Amino acid sequence: MKLRPLYDKIVVERLEEKEEKTPSGIIIPDTAKEKPQLGKVVAVGPGKLLDNGELKPLSVKEGDVVLFNKYAGNEVEIEGKIYLVMSEDEVLAVVEDYSSLIGGEVRWQQRQLSTTRKQGQN
Template sequence: MKIVPLNDKIVVERLEADDKTAGGIILPDSAKEKPKQGKVLAVGEGKPLEGGSRAPFQVKVGDRVLFTSYAGSEVTIDGKEYLICTEDDLLAVVD
């Protein structure tokens, strides 16, 4: 199934959380935090502006992004979790 975001929405796939800490301690699944990084899978057409034009996005499909802990809405489609958010929920693009 394909997800097509509307207007100024962005579909992000979370990246996997680290299995161990910087000190080398292996974390069980219950202790892992949800990752705050993801990959942009799809973008909408942009926020509608007065006059009928649309604001362009600063991110593009394939970008690796950082987002806030409470960003957007989580949805599960075909057993995979996705995050649907606005560009305002994104903090940065990671190179």
């Protein structure tokens, strides 16, 4: 792949999840699954451009496995493969020990918590 991201952009290849089955043994097709939110960084830009004109190096590097929001980045297809181009700011975390996740599951759920006021309190 010959793609060079600019500034604080990174290129991520999604990591495929293992085949999923229901408790009764029915295989869930790829079209019914959510896209994985785990990917391998395949290219990084030179850094974030600061207000003073300096480039701040990125925290992620090629080869890192990262966790990102399900709506992060823009999908691009290059040579038949789908990649995500995103800002480093869209990365939620770097997975330090990806080998421990192989064969396991990574579930990411965003929950919006609502707060309620007790009656009589301001």
